[in-house]
Amino acid sequence: MSENQRIIEIEVLRYNPETDKEPSKQVFDVPFTDDMSVLQGVQYIKDYLDGSLSFRWSCRMAICGSCGMMINGEPSLSCETFLRDYYPARVRVEALAHFPIEKDLVINMEGFIEKLESIQPYIIPKEARTLAQGEYLQTPAQLASYEQFSSCINCMLCYAACPQFGLNSDFIGPAAMALLHRYNIDSRDAGKGERMELVNSEEGVFNCTAVGYCSEVCPKHVDPANAVNQNKTNSAADYFMRFLTPKGGAK
Amino acid sequence: MKKTLKRSNAPIFWALFGAGGMLSALLGPMLVFITGLAIPLGMLLPVDTMSYAKMLAFAQNIVGKGFIFAIISLFLWHAAHRIFHSLHDIGIHAGIVAKLICYGGALAATLVTAYTLLAIGF
Amino acid sequence: MNKRRPYVRPMAGWWRKNPFFVEYMIHEGTALFVAAYALILLTGLVYLSRGEAAWNVWLEGLKNPWYIAFHWLALAAVSYHTYTWFKIMPRTMPPVIVGGKRLPDMAITGGGLAVATTACLALLGLVWGIAR
Amino acid sequence: MESYKADVVIVGGGGAGLRAAIAVAESDPALKIALVSKVYPMRSHTVAAEGGSAGVKLPTDSLEYHFNDTVGGGDWLCEQDVVEYFVAHCNEELTQLEHWGCPWSRTPDGHVNVRAFGGMKIERTWFAADKTGFHMLHTLFQTSIKYPSIKRFDEHFCVDLVVEDGRVQGVVTIEIGSGEMALVEGRSVVIATGGAGRVFRENTNGGIVTGDGMALAYRHGVPLRDMEFVQYHPTCMPGTGLLFTEACRGEGGFLVNKDGYRYLQDYGLGPAEPSPRNKAMELGPRDRLSQAFWYEQQKGRTIEGQHGSVVHLDLRHLGEAKLRERLPQIYELAEQFLGVDPARAPIPVRPAVHYTMGGIMVDGLCASPLPGLYAAGECSSVGIHGANRLGSNSLSELCVFGKVAGEEAARFAKAAAGNSASLLKQAQAVEQRLLGLKTKTGGSERIATLRKEMAQTMEDGCGIYRLAETMQATCDKLDELKERFKDVNVEDKSSVWNTEWLLAIELEYQLDVAQSMAYSALNRRESRGAHQRLDGFEKRDDENFLKHSQAHYVAGGAPRIDYGAVKITKSQPGTRAYGAAGEKAEQERKASNV
Ligand SMILES: Cc1cc2nc3c(=O)[nH]c(=O)nc-3n(C[C@H](O)[C@H](O)[C@H](O)COP(=O)(O)OP(=O)(O)OC[C@H]3O[C@@H](n4cnc5c(N)ncnc54)[C@H](O)[C@@H]3O)c2cc1C
Numbered sequence A: 001m002s003e004n005q006r007i008i009e010i011e012v013l014r015y016n017p018e019t020d021k022e023p024s025k026q027v028f029d030v031p032f033t034d035d036m037s038v039l040q041g042v043q044y045i046k047d048y049l050d051g052s053l054s055f056r057w058s059c060r061m062a063i064c065g066s067c068g069m070m071i072n073g074e075p076s077l078s079c080e081t082f083l084r085d086y087y088p089a090r091v092r093v094e095a096l097a098h099f100p101i102e103k104d105l106v107i108n109m110e111g112f113i114e115k116l117e118s119i120q121p122y123i124i125p126k127e128a129r130t131l132a133q134g135e136y137l138q139t140p141a142q143l144a145s146y147e148q149f150s151s152c153i154n155c156m157l158c159y160a161a162c163p164q165f166g167l168n169s170d171f172i173g174p175a176a177m178a179l180l181h182r183y184n185i186d187s188r189d190a191g192k193g194e195r196m197e198l199v200n201s202e203e204g205v206f207n208c209t210a211v212g213y214c215s216e217v218c219p220k221h222v223d224p225a226n227a228v229n230q231n232k233t234n235s236a237a238d239y240f241m242r243f244l245t246p247k248g249g250a251k
Numbered sequence B: 001m002k003k004t005l006k007r008s009n010a011p012i013f014w015a016l017f018g019a020g021g022m023l024s025a026l027l028g029p030m031l032v033f034i035t036g037l038a039i040p041l042g043m044l045l046p047v048d049t050m051s052y053a054k055m056l057a058f059a060q061n062i063v064g065k066g067f068i069f070a071i072i073s074l075f076l077w078h079a080a081h082r083i084f085h086s087l088h089d090i091g092i093h094a095g096i097v098a099k100l101i102c103y104g105g106a107l108a109a110t111l112v113t114a115y116t117l118l119a120i121g122f
Numbered sequence C: 001m002n003k004r005r006p007y008v009r010p011m012a013g014w015w016r017k018n019p020f021f022v023e024y025m026i027h028e029g030t031a032l033f034v035a036a037y038a039l040i041l042l043t044g045l046v047y048l049s050r051g052e053a054a055w056n057v058w059l060e061g062l063k064n065p066w067y068i069a070f071h072w073l074a075l076a077a078v079s080y081h082t083y084t085w086f087k088i089m090p091r092t093m094p095p096v097i098v099g100g101k102r103l104p105d106m107a108i109t110g111g112g113l114a115v116a117t118t119a120c121l122a123l124l125g126l127v128w129g130i131a132r
Numbered sequence D: 001m002e003s004y005k006a007d008v009v010i011v012g013g014g015g016a017g018l019r020a021a022i023a024v025a026e027s028d029p030a031l032k033i034a035l036v037s038k039v040y041p042m043r044s045h046t047v048a049a050e051g052g053s054a055g056v057k058l059p060t061d062s063l064e065y066h067f068n069d070t071v072g073g074g075d076w077l078c079e080q081d082v083v084e085y086f087v088a089h090c091n092e093e094l095t096q097l098e099h100w101g102c103p104w105s106r107t108p109d110g111h112v113n114v115r116a117f118g119g120m121k122i123e124r125t126w127f128a129a130d131k132t133g134f135h136m137l138h139t140l141f142q143t144s145i146k147y148p149s150i151k152r153f154d155e156h157f158c159v160d161l162v163v164e165d166g167r168v169q170g171v172v173t174i175e176i177g178s179g180e181m182a183l184v185e186g187r188s189v190v191i192a193t194g195g196a197g198r199v200f201r202e203n204t205n206g207g208i209v210t211g212d213g214m215a216l217a218y219r220h221g222v223p224l225r226d227m228e229f230v231q232y233h234p235t236c237m238p239g240t241g242l243l244f245t246e247a248c249r250g251e252g253g254f255l256v257n258k259d260g261y262r263y264l265q266d267y268g269l270g271p272a273e274p275s276p277r278n279k280a281m282e283l284g285p286r287d288r289l290s291q292a293f294w295y296e297q298q299k300g301r302t303i304e305g306q307h308g309s310v311v312h313l314d315l316r317h318l319g320e321a322k323l324r325e326r327l328p329q330i331y332e333l334a335e336q337f338l339g340v341d342p343a344r345a346p347i348p349v350r351p352a353v354h355y356t357m358g359g360i361m362v363d364g365l366c367a368s369p370l371p372g373l374y375a376a377g378e379c380s381s382v383g384i385h386g387a388n389r390l391g392s393n394s395l396s397e398l399c400v401f402g403k404v405a406g407e408e409a410a411r412f413a414k415a416a417a418g419n420s421a422s423l424l425k426q427a428q429a430v431e432q433r434l435l436g437l438k439t440k441t442g443g444s445e446r447i448a449t450l451r452k453e454m455a456q457t458m459e460d461g462c463g464i465y466r467l468a469e470t471m472q473a474t475c476d477k478l479d480e481l482k483e484r485f486k487d488v489n490v491e492d493k494s495s496v497w498n499t500e501w502l503l504a505i506e507l508e509y510q511l512d513v514a515q516s517m518a519y520s521a522l523n524r525r526e527s528r529g530a531h532q533r534l535d536g537f538e539k540r541d542d543e544n545f546l547k548h549s550q551a552h553y554v555a556g557g558a559p560r561i562d563y564g565a566v567k568i569t570k571s572q573p574g575t576r577a578y579g580a581a582g583e584k585a586e587q588e589r590k591a592s593n594v
């Protein structure tokens, strides 16, 4: 193994809130093999070069959504980005853009969690169903219509990709909208009316200018831009229809 | 826990933006080519394509009026919306002022177009 | 005694830092040409309403090399707008399911561009037909 | 130090913890719930489960079949009354998840679909493509948001239990973001902290799977049961240990050696048919498949790779379309991590540590011997997995026993007296001890070095096949590592997001858990399920070892191991046979039963 071991430079944006005024770069020389991910690279740094480096990770298999970082300026999951693709050049690693940095590569994601909570991400059934009634019937086609939007791993790469979120952190943003949309179009759900209020609001979909980079970087092909932009149409319909229908669209 | 949410009025502008964007995407290139290049340079189309008589007749025709109105106003609404957002994008958050200039300009131009088309008569 | 002090990075110049954003700014920038072109048309309309002499002044004016140059640029910009408009199309419309499969982005963009081409040619044909 | 008062504290926001929290909230909305998790709940390792979750569904299936598969698969080391309760409640719980929005894969007429899984006689594994755990976890997390009585303590690391008056009365936590410690009081506590696979070198587990909850209970006198049973999953990525789900084989994949030969037929799992039959060949149980790999390796019929010997998981005959539909994540994993297109080339695989069958000893109602303390999920040993867990049983376990644990903890909390007044003092002592770990200077041991040595010695001594000599060496090594841990150096002295400090605390947990495994293994002088010996104890010994091992914590020393009875109700220990032999054995059993 050691013969084909090479050294790559990893530049990390460091920030320690207790001592630093602002983040600064630090470069580490890391031995690597071809199958090593960027995550394994920063793990090496933590294990052997500088124990104080902080970052989130867990599954190592691109499913837990913890390990998002800016890698050479692009939002990426560090566990499925490989050092071999950068060598011999230096790899630049930073905390996800558009979020406040807590320390080193760790961002503050409380705002994102609040957004998730605000979209009522659970089935709001027309009428409650008992277990004795068994499962809802849902055809593979009905499943397919929302499945893609349900495969979001909450990695927030799309937020790091979306300049509109960067400019206005109140914007509900791509992933939360994808999830909201996922429930709205699930055949078991009847909560669309309640959720539209958020879609229509000033924090809602119209902050998006269809940059589309969110979908580009999404590691799970959720296509959040599609969820956001489809809902502009839904929201506009809701906006104008309320003048036509006596009850006035979504409340 | 739930915040009070304020409904956004964006759908109005967004709908106009979308309509103008679609119209300019579909016809924009050819219109620019015809009025800005083919006619002045005498390419492809007969020289008198945009003669006073023809254009007056076109502008007096109800369909022609509609076409002219849609093109000028929707193009401007489309552009105003994009420019407004781009100002925000590059860090000019002039808010209400930018809004007034962009959308106000589009509105003014729309009114001028409508007035002129009416003035031209039927 | 909480030691947290989250650091918020500035956004200034964000659009220069990623080729994707540069492209975005360029396609947003096409709006300047769309606006200018619409204003030229509006001027023409106003001149038209003022009678033949005025109209001819406007028509002559179009032959000014600056105007010609502008229109070449505008043609490029608006064509680029057309291209990007349909390129984002798959992001903005509900997924189209054909035979149980989601229609690929390419097909939607391609379809949109085909429609636009047809519309342009139809417009040209129409103008040509009327003018003849 | 801050303190927060809840009625029920749940430690762990994975499948089991979330299910428990919802159960408490539904049983009594007035109960205040504190859900403490060291990661945001949707990061919990349940997210990584791929294959599916078992629950009798088809008309051709029965609870009895599920019971028999589970008990036989566990080599009769199961609590049979608990298994009976379990199989009877799987379907209901999975249906509940369906009502909550879980996107189960469907049949064309809209019913939930089921797939085949290793060691299961009939198809009964509910699945959501190959992201079952992901969808279950996100469904549970998102549903939990509906209940206002659940207060989450996300990214709060639980460092100790607070025990007073002979019952547990809360936990001590570190808020990772600030480094501040807090006391979270509750009248009952549910531990749902997941497995401990990270004590081994090559494993399928996430970085957070460090056995914390097991160690917490263990240190407070609760025995860890059946810890020697550690499951090796036969098809993992060489090097990283990442998992290629059993569903690969459920969908019809083959395992072949370097000659392209389906070697499982040589190990009593045949005959080799073009598509694997249930409980035969590739759909045999995991312990058997991993053991077969070991023998192939001994015979020199494996392929040498950069990260050790491998065999091939061949999916090519399934075709790209089916692979993309049924195993999309596997497809991407193979492509991205290995550069292998599974529709065109076989995937190199080898066994890696996957699951801890043992855990915190609890009864059928998830209650531990320490009053007020409950446990559910992989950290617990409720008794359904015995010596070897069947794939897809544990996701169902999370729901079935997560709910039981929640309801029981709620009941206990309502009946319990108020908490003692002196808890804060205890918590402050914990704070002093842990701050000491961080502030002390002059340590010379690197955390990573100790961790690596631990993982290596566990692999050496407690691998697929075990010998007294190497197990003893592992025990000795662990003793040494515990000694050296006293000299551990935490470089980072800061408060905010000091993950190095947390790693040190985790390492200490891991060393305790590793010890319980190694000593339990050394003491079990027989071969059963995942515990296989080659040193004269190759046979199962029901006479002496049809018993649960129980490891008791001894401060500063080796654990004390004793044994507890196994509850047998209707299935007497028999031969575990699979493939054609298994079918024959079953027919004979049936014939003799009538
Ligand atoms: C790759 C893989 C695939 C699998 N596939 C299947 C399958 O197909 N079918 C099946 O049935 N089973 C499968 N399993 C097994 C199954 O997924 C796990 O047993 C199960 O998910 C464990 O769930 P849990 O709720 O017990 O723990 P986890 O989901 O691991 O959750 C543990 C929780 O405890 C918290 N925690 C831990 N320590 C602390 C602490 N000190 N302080 C605070 N919080 C703490 C964590 O933050 C986390 O929220 C698989 C396992 C793996 C690894």
Ligand code: SF4
Binding pocket: A151, A152, A153, A154, A155, A156, A157, A158, A159, A174, A175, A178, A214, A217, A218, A219, A220, A221, A222, A223, A224
């Ligand atoms: S939509 Fe995609 S990029 Fe955004 S959080 Fe979800 S998985 Fe990540």
Ligand code: F3S
Binding pocket: A161, A162, A163, A164, A165, A173, A174, A207, A208, A209, A210, A211, A212, A213, A214, A215, A224, A225, A228
């Ligand atoms: S990048 Fe942002 S602007 Fe819209 S399309 Fe995606 S949310």
Ligand code: FES
Binding pocket: A057, A058, A059, A060, A061, A062, A063, A064, A065, A066, A067, A068, A077, A078, A079, A080
């Ligand atoms: S570590 Fe889980 S997504 Fe990368």
